[in-house]
Each structure stands twice: as C-alpha cells, then as structure tokens.
Amino acid sequence: MATGIRDKVVILGMGCTRFGERWDAGPDDLMLEAFIEALDDAGIERDQIEAGWLGVFYDEQSVGKSAIPLSMALRLPNIPVTRVENLCATGSEALRGAAYAVASGACDIALALGMEKLKDSGYAGLPERTKGSFDDLWMPSYTAPGAFAQLASAYSTRTGISMDDLKRAMAHVSWKSHQNGALNPKAHLRQAITIEQALNAPMVAHPLGLYDCCGVSDGAACAIVTTPEMARSLGKRDLVAIKALQLAASNGVESGHASWDGSYTLTTRTAAGRAYAEAGIDNPRKQIDLMEVHDCFSITELIVMEDLGLSAPGDAPKDILDGVYDRDGALPCQVDGGLKCFGHPIGASGLRMAYEIYLQLLGRAGDRQLDSPSIGMTHNLGGIPIRNIASVSVFGLAQ
Amino acid sequence: MSERGILAYGAYIPRRRLPRETIATAMAWANPALKARAKGERAIRAWDEDSLTMAVEAARDCKLAAFDAPANLVLASTTLPFADRDNAAVVVAALGLDERINTLDMTATLRAGTAALGNALRAGDGSSLVIASDCRDARPASPQEMQIGHGATAMLIGGGDALLARVLAHRAISRDLVEHYRAQGDRFDYTVEGRWLRDEGFLKLIPETVQPLLTDAGINAETIDHVIFPCPARVAGQLCKSLGLTESALADDLITQCGDTGTTHPLLCLARVLERARPGAKILLVGFGQGVDAFLFEVTEPISDYRPRLGVEGHLERRREETSYLRYLAQQGAIEVDWGNRAEFDNRTALTALYRHRDSVTGFTGGRCGKCGTVQFPSTRYCVNPDCRELDSQEPVSLSDIKGRVKSFTEDWLAYCPNPPLQYGNVEIEGSGNIMMEFTDCEPGTLRIGMPVEMQFRIKDVDKRRSFTRYFWKATPVEET
Numbered sequence: 001m002a003t004g005i006r007d008k009v010v011i012l013g014m015g016c017t018r019f020g021e022r023w024d025a026g027p028d029d030l031m032l033e034a035f036i037e038a039l040d041d042a043g044i045e046r047d048q049i050e051a052g053w054l055g056v057f058y059d060e061q062s063v064g065k066s067a068i069p070l071s072m073a074l075r076l077p078n079i080p081v082t083r084v085e086n087l088c089a090t091g092s093e094a095l096r097g098a099a100y101a102v103a104s105g106a107c108d109i110a111l112a113l114g115m116e117k118l119k120d121s122g123y124a125g126l127p128e129r130t131k132g133s134f135d136d137l138w139m140p141s142y143t144a145p146g147a148f149a150q151l152a153s154a155y156s157t158r159t160g161i162s163m164d165d166l167k168r169a170m171a172h173v174s175w176k177s178h179q180n181g182a183l184n185p186k187a188h189l190r191q192a193i194t195i196e197q198a199l200n201a202p203m204v205a206h207p208l209g210l211y212d213c214c215g216v217s218d219g220a221a222c223a224i225v226t227t228p229e230m231a232r233s234l235g236k237r238d239l240v241a242i243k244a245l246q247l248a249a250s251n252g253v254e255s256g257h258a259s260w261d262g263s264y265t266l267t268t269r270t271a272a273g274r275a276y277a278e279a280g281i282d283n284p285r286k287q288i289d290l291m292e293v294h295d296c297f298s299i300t301e302l303i304v305m306e307d308l309g310l311s312a313p314g315d316a317p318k319d320i321l322d323g324v325y326d327r328d329g330a331l332p333c334q335v336d337g338g339l340k341c342f343g344h345p346i347g348a349s350g351l352r353m354a355y356e357i358y359l360q361l362l363g364r365a366g367d368r369q370l371d372s373p374s375i376g377m378t379h380n381l382g383g384i385p386i387r388n389i390a391s392v393s394v395f396g397l398a399q
Numbered sequence: 400m401s402e403r404g405i406l407a408y409g410a411y412i413p414r415r416r417l418p419r420e421t422i423a424t425a426m427a428w429a430n431p432a433l434k435a436r437a438k439g440e441r442a443i444r445a446w447d448e449d450s451l452t453m454a455v456e457a458a459r460d461c462k463l464a465a466f467d468a469p470a471n472l473v474l475a476s477t478t479l480p481f482a483d484r485d486n487a488a489v490v491v492a493a494l495g496l497d498e499r500i501n502t503l504d505m506t507a508t509l510r511a512g513t514a515a516l517g518n519a520l521r522a523g524d525g526s527s528l529v530i531a532s533d534c535r536d537a538r539p540a541s542p543q544e545m546q547i548g549h550g551a552t553a554m555l556i557g558g559g560d561a562l563l564a565r566v567l568a569h570r571a572i573s574r575d576l577v578e579h580y581r582a583q584g585d586r587f588d589y590t591v592e593g594r595w596l597r598d599e600g601f602l603k604l605i606p607e608t609v610q611p612l613l614t615d616a617g618i619n620a621e622t623i624d625h626v627i628f629p630c631p632a633r634v635a636g637q638l639c640k641s642l643g644l645t646e647s648a649l650a651d652d653l654i655t656q657c658g659d660t661g662t663t664h665p666l667l668c669l670a671r672v673l674e675r676a677r678p679g680a681k682i683l684l685v686g687f688g689q690g691v692d693a694f695l696f697e698v699t700e701p702i703s704d705y706r707p708r709l710g711v712e713g714h715l716e717r718r719r720e721e722t723s724y725l726r727y728l729a730q731q732g733a734i735e736v737d738w739g740n741r742a743e744f745d746n747r748t749a750l751t752a753l754y755r756h757r758d759s760v761t762g763f764t765g766g767r768c769g770k771c772g773t774v775q776f777p778s779t780r781y782c783v784n785p786d787c788r789e790l791d792s793q794e795p796v797s798l799s800d801i802k803g804r805v806k807s808f809t810e811d812w813l814a815y816c817p818n819p820p821l822q823y824g825n826v827e828i829e830g831s832g833n834i835m836m837e838f839t840d841c842e843p844g845t846l847r848i849g850m851p852v853e854m855q856f857r858i859k860d861v862d863k864r865r866s867f868t869r870y871f872w873k874a875t876p877v878e879e880t
Contacts, residue, residue, distance in 0.1 A: 136748070137859070140814075145813055146821065157848040204811075256834070
C-alpha cells in the first residue's frame with residue numbers, strides 16, 4: 001500500500017488574481033498576474049522552476065490546446081509544461097501534477113497554474129459546448145445549474161425535508177458566502193445579501209434561484225511547490241505542507257445504475273475517505289479548522305457537508321442554519337467567499353481554494369483571518385452529479 | 400390469394416389543442432370572418448414533434464408486437480422532415496422492426512394516405528404497415544389556420560383470418576384539379592376559391608368514383624353503415640343524397656375535436672369508426688387530392704377483440720389546452736423569438752456516430768446484463784452495476800416500451816429550449832438502471848419524484864445551420880386515461 005505524499009511537498013509561494021469580470025485582462029494577463037505574485041512570494045528566480053502544469057477547462061475560447069501559452073506568457077526556459085483538464089477539479093489537478101513531480105524527486109521546484117477566461121463568451125453563464133459526438137445525440141441539453149438543481153429534489157425526497165425548509169438552508173449557504181466575500185478584496189461579488197433576497201431571486205433552474213448560483217468569473221491562481229528540505233534551504237520558516245491530494249472519478253454508476261438515488265455525490269465520499277486516510281485524519285469535523293468546498297450551487301455545498309462526513313446524514317440543513325459553517329462557526333466554510341462570491345474561473349478554482357487555506361494557515365488573510373487554524377481542506381466537484389470528478393485536498397502547517 | 404384488409408390500427412394526436420376561439424380572438428382584426436369559424440379546437444404538434452415522430456407514435460399505438468413483422472412500411476405525408484432521406488427508414492429503426500423490409504415514403508398529395516392504403520390492399524404477399532402523418536403549417540389569420548390539425552394514423556394491412564375489416568372494393572381516379580398546392584420549399588399552401596373545389600371537385604369527382612365502386616361491389620348504398628367523406632359536413636350531406644347513402648351514416652369528421660389532419664385524415668376517421676364498429680358493418684372511405692380513392696370495407700368478427708393502446712378516442716381525451724396564440728406561433732416558427740446567445744450553439748450531428756449508435760439513439764436499445772440483470776443505457780461492454788462489472792454480458796433490450804420512474808428533475812430556464820423551461824432529470828428504469836432524460840409534454844410544476852413515466856420518440860435537437868433534425872426518446876408522465 002502506497003504511503004501517499006503527506007508532508008513530502010510544501011508550498012513555496014502562491015498567487016491569485018482578483019476574480020471577476022476582468023474585461024481588462026486576457027488569458028496571458030491573468031496567468032502573469034497570478035504567477036508574478038507567486039514568484040515574489042516564493043522568493044526564487046523564474047529559472048529555478050523545473051516543470052509546469054497549466055489547468056484550463058475551456059481551451060476553445062482562451063488559450064487553445066497545450067500548455068505552450070503558459071511557457072510563452074511566462075517566458076519559461078523550455079522546461080516541460082503540461083496542460084491538464086479535469087472539469088471543475090482542473091486547478092486541483094494542476095497542483096497534483098506539480099506536487100507529484102516534486103514528491104517523486106523528478107524535480108525540486110514545480111509550478112501549478114490554473115486560469116480561466118470565461119468572460120469572452122459574450123453571454124451570462126458558462127459557454128455552451130459540445131458534450132461529445134455520442135452524448136450530444138441523447139443526453140439532455142443540460143446546463144450546470146439544471147444538472148445540480150436535481151440534487152435538491154432528490155435530497156428532499158430522501159430526507160423528508162420539505163423543499164421550503166431546504167431552500168431556507170440553501171439561502172443561508174449563499175448569505176454566509178456573501179458575508180465572507182464582502183471582506184475579500186479579490187472577490188468577484190463583494191456585496192452582502194439578505195436571506196429574503198436569496199429566497200426571492202429569479203429562478204434559474206428549479207429550485208435554484210440566481211443567488212443559489214456561483215459567479216462566472218475570470219481569474220488565475222498559482223502555486224510553486226517544492227520539498228520541505230529545499231524550502232528550508234531557501235530560508236523559508238513557516239511552511240504549508242500538502243497532507244493529501246485525492247481524486248475520485250465517476251465510472252457510470254450515478255448515470256446508469258439505480259443504486260444511486262441522485263441526492264449525494266458518490267465521488268466526494270470516496271475522495272474524502274482516501275484524503276482523510278492519506279492525511280491521517282480520523283475525525284474531520286474536529287480536526288479540520290477551515291475548508292473551501294465546491295459551492296458551484298448552494299445545494300452542492302449543502303449536500304457535500306454530508307458527503308465529506310462533516311454533517312450526519314440528513315443534518316446538513318440544520319447544521320447550516322445553526323451556523324456551524326459560518327465564519328464564526330465551529331468549522332468555517334468558504335471564508336474567502338467561495339465559488340459563490342470569490343468567483344469560479346473554472347481552471348483556477350482548486351488553486352484559489354488552496355490559496356485561501358495557505359493564507360489562513362500563515363495568518364495572512366487580512367480582515368477575514370481566522371484564529372490560528374492549522375489544518376485546512378479543499379474540495380472540488382468537476383462535472384455534474386451524474387458524472388463527475390471529486391478532489392479532496394488537505395493542507396497543514398509543516399511540523 | 401386470400402382476401403386482404405385491416406389487421407390493426409392505431410392513431411396519434413398531439414396533446415396540445417388550440418381552441419379556434421383563441422385564433423379568432425388574436426386575429427379577427429385582420430380577418431373578421433374567423434369569428435364565424437371559431438368552434439372547437441385543433442390539435443397542434445409540440446415543438447419536438449413532426450410528421451416522423453407522430454408516425455412512430457401512431458405505429459406504436461397499433462400494438463404491433465402481436466403480429467408478424469410487416470414486409471412493407473409506407474409513410475405517407477406532405478410534411479416529411481427530409482426531402483432526400485428515407486423518412487420511413489427512421490420509423491423502421493425507431494420501431495425496432497426487422498430491417499428486411501421494403502420502405503417507401505409517399506408524398507406530394509393529400510391523397511397519399513389513402514393511395515398508400517390502396518397499394519397495400521392490392522399488394523400480394525405479406526403485410527404492410529401504412530402510416531399517414533401530417534403537420535401542415537398555415538399563415539396566421541388564414542382559413543387553413545382554423546381548419547388544419549396535426550396527427551397520424553397507422554394501419555397494418557394484410558390477409559389471413561384475423562382481419563378487423565376486409566376490403567370489398569377499391570377504386571381510384573387521378574385528376575389534376577388544383578384548388579391548392581404547395582411548391583417544394585414553401586411552408587404554406589396556396590389556395591383558390593372553395594366553392595370551385597366543392598362544385599367541380601367534391602360534388603363531381605367523388606360520385607364519379609363511388610358510383611362504379613358500389614356497382615362493382617354489388618352493394619346497395621342504403622346498406623352502408625359508415626361513410627367517411629373528405630369534405631365539409633354540408634357537402635358530405637349533399638353527396639349522401641346524390642349517391643343514395645343514408646345521411647345518418649356519415650362518420651364524425653373530427654374537425655371540431657382535432658382539425659383536418661391532411662394526408663392522415665381519412666385514415667384517422669376510419670380508425671375512429673373502427674373503434675366503435677360492429678362485425679358486419681360496411682364502411683365507405685373516400686380520400687381526395689388531385690383525384691379520388693374510394694374503398695368499401697366490411698367489419699369482421701375479430702374487431703371485438705382488438706383495442707389500440709389509446710386509439711383516436713384515447714388521444715382525443717388526452718388533451719391540454721394551448722392558451723397562448725403567440726406561443727403556438729413561435730413553436731411553429733411563424734414568429735422568431737429571441738432565444739439568446741445560448742441558442743447559437745452549433746448542433747452539428749456526427750452522422751458517423753449516429754450510424755454507429757443507431758440502435759441506441761433511434762431504436763432506444765439498451766442492454767440487460769445476463770449476470771446481474773441490470774438494465775442499462777447506453778449498453779457498454781462492461782456492466783454498469785458496481786457489484787458486477789462483467790465483460791460482454793449484455794443482451795440488447797428495447798427500452799421504448801418500459802416504464803420509468805422520476806428520480807430527480809429540474810426546470811431549467813437557462814438552457815435553450817423552444818418551449819422553456821427545459822425539463823429533465825434522472826429516470827430509474829426497470830428498477831435497476833438510470834438515464835438522465837428530457838421530459839416532454841409536461842407542464843412546469845407538475846413533475847414529482849417517483850412519478851411513473853413512459854417513453855416517446857421526439858425531436859432531440861434541430862441543427863438550423865444544416866437543416867438536420869435529430870431524434871431521441873423522451874420521458875413523459877403516464878396519464879390515467
């Protein structure tokens with residue numbers, strides 16, 4: 001049995017652009033903005049980076065294929081660069097590539113950069129793209145909100161919690177993230193909202209209203225990783241170590257087998273189990289101090305509280321309404337505003353989550369700094385509930 | 400050679416009904432004469448229906464499984480979606496019929512349906528599935544807009560002892576009397592004065608055909624129990640008088656309930672008669688359109704044991720009123736609605752992929768695992784059951800007639816759909832599998848978890864740039880009838 005990569009890789013530096021409708025910035029500008037901050041934070045020379053991973057989801061409308069655009073924008077010295085894409089887990093996938101390169105000893109310093117330039121599409125929401133030549137023939141012409149909205153009807157049926165009560169808990173999820181986003185200067189959406197606003201917003205995909213949906217944003221985030229030894233040799237004192245990086249991909253059970261009831265994400269459960277084992281966590285609700293989860297929609301955040309083993313089955317709405325996951329609650333979630341308000345430039349999101357955990361663990365989170373957290377978790381859910389990639393990552397202060 | 404006749408029949412009428420009053424209210428400013436015609440309602444196709452999908456549903460209404468595979472399939476329509484692609488072959492694939500079948504599209508006249516019926520009755524061996532389906536468009540405020548309805552009828556024609564009705568005689572004449580026409584590529588008919596059609600067409604050509612038909616068959620006109628004429632009721636009454644037919648034998652022309660369904664209409668009226676006819680009853684059926692087809696049928700004993708799935712009666716009962724004239728216009732393409740940038744999506748179909756997956760996509764064939772029994776779609780080499788995952792264990796299974804159960808759903812206002820919201824969700828199939836499908840013919844706010852659904856052959860997407868329509872199956876809530 002593999003021992004995993006716990007504590008074998010640390011973060012040398014990170015950067016993250018302001019997220020939002022960045023009419024001023026193209027893909028190269030976003031990559032550079034995140035990279036320059038990370039390089040500065042790492043305190044190294046650009047040529048010390050030995051390999052790079054670029055995460056971009058919609059290559060069709062921003063940089064095109066491959067990671068050559070990364071190499072060109074950053075003028076990297078012909079090092080190997082690889083473009084990765086794993087739906088909304090793309091940013092975490094880029095980090096996994098860089099971390100594994102370092103953990104394997106293949107290189108000392110590696111770069112992971114996630115970027116998405118969505119707001120060149122010309123319309124609101126995510127761009128419409130083909131689902132593949134066979135799936136286009138039969139799958140519904142779904143949108144992301146429509147695909148995730150179905151979690152609500154299935155969850156309500158499984159738990160017996162009425163749709164009205166569920167909507168109230170979902171509204172709390174969004175209200176909380178707006179409260180948090182208002183404190184974050186890099187967040188896309190910085191205004192607080194009321195519960196009533198969330199409940200009465202125009203319907204996007206029943207039962208998801210406008211405020212149940214995350215921002216569609218431009219942005220980039222970047223991590224430079226190395227070994228703990230190398231970091232110390234470079235004079236770094238406080239180190240954030242990677243405790244676990246786990247991924248789980250659907251194999252068709254959710255989309256094709258009746259054993260899945262449509263009310264949860266199978267892959268999150270699997271990835272979380274593996275991540276907790278790799279990180280040595282046996283009581284996540286006690287041991288984890290903060291987390292950034294994939295709140296593409298309020299209902300997603302709600303149900304993954306159970307999939308991550310944090311709320312007991314059927315208790316997520318109650319825990320949410322009790323404020324457990326608020327910034328001042330027992331287990332703060334989306335302290336930076338989350339996908340909901342920080343925004344969701346798809347390829348960048350996994351690294352953006354890691355960026356917040358990194359800042360919080362190092363005490364550099366400004367107005368939204370929590371009281372000395374030591375373990376943080378990130379979670380992505382790429383795809384849609386019937387077909388997805390879940391990633392669960394755990395970060396902690398190196399001993 | 401044994402006698403031939405009708406072995407089975409089925410019908411399809413779209414759920415949506417547009418009251419003629421709604422048309423008159425909207426358009427009488429342009430044509431006050433509409434008010435006088437504002438009685439009853441017309442059946443109108445949903446955005447995802449056309450002559451092909453309705454043809455498939457009419458054939459499914461026949462309960463074909465009880466019969467030998469037909470040797471021929473003829474699709475009659477003046478509104479086929481493809482001018483050069485065997486539309487009938489799509490029906491064969493959707494019905495999962497044996498591919499060793501002769502297929503033919505018959506078109507270009509409102510008589511195509513009865514002409515196809517005549518050909519099938521004359522054909523020597525084997526049975527023929529004759530399907531007539533039409534969904535003609537009409538200009539707003541035109542008399543046709545009031546008159547036309549959409550629908551389909553299917554009839555299985557053959558020989559043997561199990562005939563529901565045997566043909567006694569059949570005659571046809573061809574005459575290029577053009578009181579309306581539609582040129583290739585045009586959407587609407589061009590019509591001339593109806594009185595000319597009445598005097599020179601109906602009142603002359605029909606007797607010219609029917610009189611010798613009765614003489615040939617040696618049948619006294621008074622003994623005919625059901626008469627189906629392709630003309631307005633008043634003209635039909637005149638014809639009865641001139642031909643010596645009993646006026647009370649005139650069959651319900653269904654104009655009030657669903658409108659004139661074009662090529663389909665004589666067959667639809669015949670199906671309606673067969674639903675109530677007793678053994679021994681004689682039926683006169685007449686089709687019209689640049690000529691006349693006339694038939695005499697005699698109903699036989701097996702009629703008592705045959706029921707289509709829903710038939711004309713069941714479909715007429717299964718109605719939903721269209722309250723918006725503008726929505727009707729938009730869905731038949733008469734007005735262009737701004738569907739936003741999302742509708743620009745390039746829906747190009749990979750025809751190679753469609754061909755490889757034709758059984759799955761057109762035929763809705765899934766797989767049943769021989770080891771664990773899981774029914775799955777699409778069928779793949781490894782079983783989807785996480786506790787099985789057996790290789791090459793699946794046998795093809797038709798999913799078109801299975802019942803499903805709604806597991807989750809949404810009403811999506813963001814996705815492009817010509818009748819928003821786009822409704823879709825997970826459907827549990829046979830208690831073992833799952834498919835995320837679109838729901839059709841269901842009003843927003845009516846879906847519930849656990850609701851039983853049945854499958855319908857529908858338009859999946861339209862590629863406007865390349866004028867290609869692609870089809871797949873959708874789920875619709877099972878209605879109590």
